[in-house]
Amino acid sequence: MFEKIFIEEHLAAHPKVIELKERFPASEFKYITKVEDVFGRVKKPYLQKRTNLNLFIGEKKGQLVKPAPPAYGLSGEPHYYFVHAYNCIYECNYCYLQGYFQSPDIVLFLNHDEIGAEIKKLADDFAITNPGEKIWFHAGEYSDSLALTHLTGELPYYFNLFKNLPNAYLELRTKSVNIKELVKLTPSENIVVSFSLAPDHRTRTNDLKTPGLKARLAAIRELHELGFPIGIHFDPIIYDDKIEESYSDLINQLALALPPEAIKYISIGVVRFTKNVYHQVLKNYPDSDFLADDFVKSFDNKIRYNKPTRMWVLGKVKNLLIEEGVDAALIYECMEDDDSQ
Numbered sequence: 262m263f264e265k266i267f268i269e270e271h272l273a274a275h276p277k278v279i280e281l282k283e284r285f286p287a288s289e290f291k292y293i294t295k296v297e298d299v300f301g302r303v304k305k306p307y308l309q310k311r312t313n314l315n316l317f318i319g320e321k322k323g324q325l326v327k328p329a330p331p332a333y334g335l336s337g338e339p340h341y342y343f344v345h346a347y348n349c350i351y352e353c354n355y356c357y358l359q360g361y362f363q364s365p366d367i368v369l370f371l372n373h374d375e376i377g378a379e380i381k382k383l384a385d386d387f388a389i390t391n392p393g394e395k396i397w398f399h400a401g402e403y404s405d406s407l408a409l410t411h412l413t414g415e416l417p418y419y420f421n422l423f424k425n426l427p428n429a430y431l432e433l434r435t436k437s438v439n440i441k442e443l444v445k446l447t448p449s450e451n452i453v454v455s456f457s458l459a460p461d462h463r464t465r466t467n468d469l470k471t472p473g474l475k476a477r478l479a480a481i482r483e484l485h486e487l488g489f490p491i492g493i494h495f496d497p498i499i500y501d502d503k504i505e506e507s508y509s510d511l512i513n514q515l516a517l518a519l520p521p522e523a524i525k526y527i528s529i530g531v532v533r534f535t536k537n538v539y540h541q542v543l544k545n546y547p548d549s550d551f552l553a554d555d556f557v558k559s560f561d562n563k564i565r566y567n568k569p570t571r572m573w574v575l576g577k578v579k580n581l582l583i584e585e586g587v588d589a590a591l592i593y594e595c596m597e598d599d600d601s602q
């Protein structure tokens with residue numbers, strides 16, 4: 262799976278490194294001082310991830326937990342994200358990671374205890390200043406939260422942390438069905454597994470290398486039946502002439518796996534790109550059907566559909582969800598702004 266595995270030398274005796282050596286005997290192991298000395302130093306084309314993927318193991322430095330961008334989660338509560346990995350084994354053709362790092366190689370950080378200490382401090386301080394209110398922490402901003410958990414093994418640590426932080430919520434955001442580590446754990450009301458979903462034809466065309474819609478719905482059903490709280494993301498929504506029919510089908514299928522009243526929250530958002538990511542998509546996936554759409558540069562300099570189209574798409578999908586029985590208060594528009602253009 263990984264041609265080379267680069268390890269920060271001070272982690273050479275770490276149990277995770279010893280485990281990786283046993284798991285990947287054919288990989289070449291190299292020791293480095295810091296991940297940043299090698300990762301992304303020379304631009305590596307994004308699509309090389311198909312044939313040559315390296316792994317980096319290190320410790321995350323700097324600010325480990327950051328405020329999330331506006332409209333990241335249900336409004337009215339503060340949202341933060343934390344970073345314990347860079348990059349993803351999947352290849353969604355709209356993914357912003359293709360324009361974010363200089364390399365598609367996977368980076369895994371092992372200092373979960375330091376990340377957890379920052380989360381705990383923020384949650385404890387928040388409990389003092391805002392008694393009775395909730396604070397959110399999101400994993401998976403630069404990676405998929407479940408795809409590699411059989412390798413990374415951090416889930417028990419975060420479950421234990423959040424079970425002792427009753428004012429804090431954890432969101433694990435994923436397109437993966439790699440739930441075997443998750444199902445070994447006891448669900449907790451404040452730990453939400455959230456799945457990004459799209460209609461079947463969109464999943465096949467755009468979410469390259471990911472598990473298909475049926476498999477994701479089966480994982481949702483299994484986790485729901487085991488008692489895990491589930492969130493849903495319809496994001497990014499890509500416009501096409503069968504959008505109403507395909508989202509209606511998707512919502513019907515979702516309701517069979519997860520009763521509408523059991524959904525913790527659902528985000529809806531249309532496809533959008535920074536200028537840099539848009540150019541990468543043009544380069545990497547020039548035949549993508551959505552590139553033929555009329556995009557505009559909008560309020561936050563991101564490239565997206567014009568406002569009437571965005572409002573029409575979001576309104577349609579929201580109405581379909583409400584008709585299926587989803588509580589309107591639990592639907593939020595992701596990265597949209599009421600005054601946006």
Ligand code: SF4
Nearest residue numbers: 349351352353356436
């Ligand atoms: S699953 Fe998420 S992080 Fe991974 S390629 Fe797709 S959009 Fe990117």
